[in-house]
Structure formats: structure tokens, C-alpha cells
Amino acid sequence: MRTHWSIRLVLLTLLLVVASVRADDLLVAAYNVESGGADIAKISARVGAIDGVAIWGFSEVEPAWVEGLVQGAALTETGQFAAILGTTGGNDRLAIVYDTNRLEYIAHQELGWINPMNRVRAPLVAELRDKVSGQRFLFTVNHLYRSRADQRHEQARLLNEWASKQTLPLIAVGDFNFDFQIEGGDTDASRRDAGYDLFTAGGVMGWVRPATLARTTCPNRYEPAVLDFVFANTTALAWAKSSTILVSEEDCADVAGMPDHFPVLALFDLPRVSQEAAAPPEASPVLSPPVTKAQILERIGAIEKELAELRRLVEGM
Numbered sequence: 001m002r003t004h005w006s007i008r009l010v011l012l013t014l015l016l017v018v019a020s021v022r023a024d025d026l027l028v029a030a031y032n033v034e035s036g037g038a039d040i041a042k043i044s045a046r047v048g049a050i051d052g053v054a055i056w057g058f059s060e061v062e063p064a065w066v067e068g069l070v071q072g073a074a075l076t077e078t079g080q081f082a083a084i085l086g087t088t089g090g091n092d093r094l095a096i097v098y099d100t101n102r103l104e105y106i107a108h109q110e111l112g113w114i115n116p117m118n119r120v121r122a123p124l125v126a127e128l129r130d131k132v133s134g135q136r137f138l139f140t141v142n143h144l145y146r147s148r149a150d151q152r153h154e155q156a157r158l159l160n161e162w163a164s165k166q167t168l169p170l171i172a173v174g175d176f177n178f179d180f181q182i183e184g185g186d187t188d189a190s191r192r193d194a195g196y197d198l199f200t201a202g203g204v205m206g207w208v209r210p211a212t213l214a215r216t217t218c219p220n221r222y223e224p225a226v227l228d229f230v231f232a233n234t235t236a237l238a239w240a241k242s243s244t245i246l247v248s249e250e251d252c253a254d255v256a257g258m259p260d261h262f263p264v265l266a267l268f269d270l271p272r273v274s275q276e277a278a279a280p281p282e283a284s285p286v287l288s289p290p291v292t293k294a295q296i297l298e299r300i301g302a303i304e305k306e307l308a309e310l311r312r313l314v315e316g317m
Contacts, residue, residue: 024133025241026102026268029053030141030173030228032261033069035060035092039257040068048075050246050263055098055128057141057173059121060259062091073097084108089121094141094174096126104129106136114158116151117306120144123159127168133270137236138166142174144195152177156195164204169236171268172205173229175261180226182213205231208266210243218252218260230266239268 029050033043040062047056047069056073066083073081079101086094088110096108106127115122125140142159145152156176163170176195184191199205208230216228230243243266251258 024270024272026054026130026270027052027265028055028057028139028171028173028230028268029263029265030057030059030175030230031263032059032143032175032228032259033061033065034259034261035062035065038259040065042255042257043259044068044072044075046251046258046263047072050265051076053077053265054079054102055096055139057139058095058097059141059143059175061085061093061095063093066095069095069097073099084124084126086110086121086124088112088115088118089143092121092143094121094124094143096124096139096141098126098128098139102131104131111140111159111162114155114162116145116148116154120151130270132272134273135169135270137169137171140170140172140174142172142176144175144177146177149193149195152193153195153198156198157201160199160201160204163233164202166233169239170205170233171236171266172231173264173266175228177227178229179222180229182215182224182226185213185225199231203234205233206237207231208237208240208243210245210264212245214245214247214262216245216262216264218262219249221260228261228264230264232268236268239270241267241269243267 031047043065048071053073056069058069061069063085066085070081070083077099079099081097082100082105084096084098098105106129108124108126110122110124112118112122121143123140123142125138127136127138129136144155156178159172163172176199178193178196178199180193180196181191189197200207213226215222215224216226226245228245232240243264246263246265248262252260
């Protein structure tokens with residue numbers, strides 16, 4: 001019989017995380033649930049086994065899975081959960097699932113200009129208000145281009161540019177595909193994807209770094225590296241208390257239908273705001289920045305370049 005020390009370690013880690021959660025604390029999670037390669041019943045059970053999460057950022061979501069994700073999030077919780085499903089990515093979408101008892105929905109948006117050629121997924125952003133502290137904040141889930149490094153880097157740059165203009169606290173989670181190597185990622189830029197540096201440039205966003213780094217994907221898929229992150233802007237980063245990668249290799253190795261990524265949790269201590277500031281506001285205007293003529297022309301140029309490349313491929317057949 002195989003030993004299950006890694007499962008025991010995960011359970012112990014979860015107990016420590018949940019035990020440290022106070023009433024004002026907000027626990028968030030990122031989880032790539034592998035559309036097309038996993039079983040929603042098993043995903044739902046895995047999500048339900050993780051207590052205390054008030055808001056999930058899911059990537060690689062099949063549209064039919066939303067109800068199962070909501071049920072999983074609510075499995076051992078006292079709150080009611082609702083979902084925001086992205087519209088881009090076909091059967092490989094982004095979703096936010098949040099506790100409506102804890103969080104008040106204000107608005108949401110997809111950042112369509114950060115979706116190269118409309119081929120992958122536009123970042124999904126929700127503006128929420130925490131009912132306990134009164135804090136308003138932005139929460140975004142992301143899944144950047146895996147197979148095209150140039151497009152991934154452009155997404156990271158555009159996300160940094162967008163984040164730099166936000167006035168609300170911002171938490172950004174997801175599968176960024178930054179391949180931050182466990183060994184050497186800190187000191188050697190070649191041991192992490194350039195997108196990491198583009199996204200964090202200027203101190204706009206900072207990594208809510210786990211105390212112990214571990215791979216966020218199953219063995220034999222990628223090198224030992226962090227692909228899934230929780231980031232925050234300066235304001236929200238000051239609230240960050242801890243982060244944990246929930247490694248359970250037995251799931252990957254032995255259980256068919258489980259995702260090939262591990263969940264990542266982060267705990268934030270939200271300060272209380274005045275009653276006036278806590279009043280439900282209208283959506284922040286910066287959530288929907290106007291598209292400029294230059295941005296439209298840039299996108300047209302990129303599309304024309306892609307079409308020219310496709311024509312060359314067809315002519316060479």
C-alpha cells in the first residue's frame with residue numbers, strides 16, 4: 001500500500017490555513033480545472049474539501065461545469081455561492097465563484113483587448129464589496145497564452161498597464177504560465193518566463209508568495225515550476241497574510257479525472273472602512289476604460305499580420 005504523506009501534509013496545511021482565518025480575513029483561491037481532461041464530479045468534491053474560501057478564480061472551465069463548481073464551493077460552507085462565467089475561450093473559459101453572504105456584487109467585465117486574435121480567454125474582472133469590512137476591491141482571474149510566448153508577454157504587459165490605472169485594491173489570480181522555476185527563478189531571469197517581469201514591472205503588481213514554493217502542476221507535465229499565482233497591487237498586497245500551494249500528487253498520479261494543476265490559496269486581512277465609504281457604490285468607471293483609436297488600429301494591424309501568416313501557410317500546402 002502506498003504511503004499518503006503528501007495527502008496528510010495537505011490536510012495539515014489546510015487546517016493551519018483555516019485555523020488562522022479571522023472574521024475580517026478573506027481567503028481566495030486559484031484553480032485550473034483542466035477542461036476536456038477532468039471530471040466535474042471529482043473537481044467539485046476537491047473544491048468542497050477546501051474550507052473557508054470566499055472567492056474562487058477558476059480557469060479552463062467548461063460552461064456546463066459552472067453549477068458543479070458552485071455546488072463544490074458551497075459544500076462545506078455556510079454561505080451561498082454564485083458564479084460569473086466568461087464568454088471567451090469556447091469550452092475553455094474563466095469563471096469567478098463567490099460567497100454572496102460575504103461579498104456584494106457590483107459589476108464585472110472581460111478585458112477583451114487582452115485576448116490575442118480572440119483566440120484564448122479575455123481576463124475576467126469582478127468588482128465586489130466585502131460585507132464584513134466594507135472594502136471594495138477588484139478580483140480578476142486570468143489564463144495567459146501557453147503556446148505563444150510573444151502573445152503571452154503582450155498579455156502580461158497589457159495587464160500591467162491596465163492594473164497601473166486602477167484606483168481600487170486589486171487581486172489577480174490564475175494560470176499565468178510564467179513557469180517560475182523552483183530552483184533559480186529568483187536570481188536567474190532565464191529560469192522564469194519574461195511575462196512575470198512584464199506583469200510585475202514598476203511594482204504595479206506583487207506576488208503573494210507562498211512561504212514554501214512547490215510546483216503547481218502534476219509531475220511529468222512541466223519542469224518543477226510555479227504556473228499558478230495570486231498577485232495583488234500595492235494596496236491589496238499590504239493586506240496579504242499568507243499563501244499556500246495545495247500539492248497532492250496522489251490525485252495526479254492515481255485518480256483519473258482530476259485536473260493537472262493544484263489549487264493555490266491566499267489569505268488577506270481586510271481593514272474596515274467607514275460606514276459612508278462602505279455604502280454600495282456604482283461601478284467604478286475605471287473598470288471599463290474607453291478603447292482608443294490607436295488601440296483599435298493596433299489590433300487591426302495584429303489581425304492583418306496573422307491573416308498574412310495564415311495565407312502563407314495555405315499557399316505552402
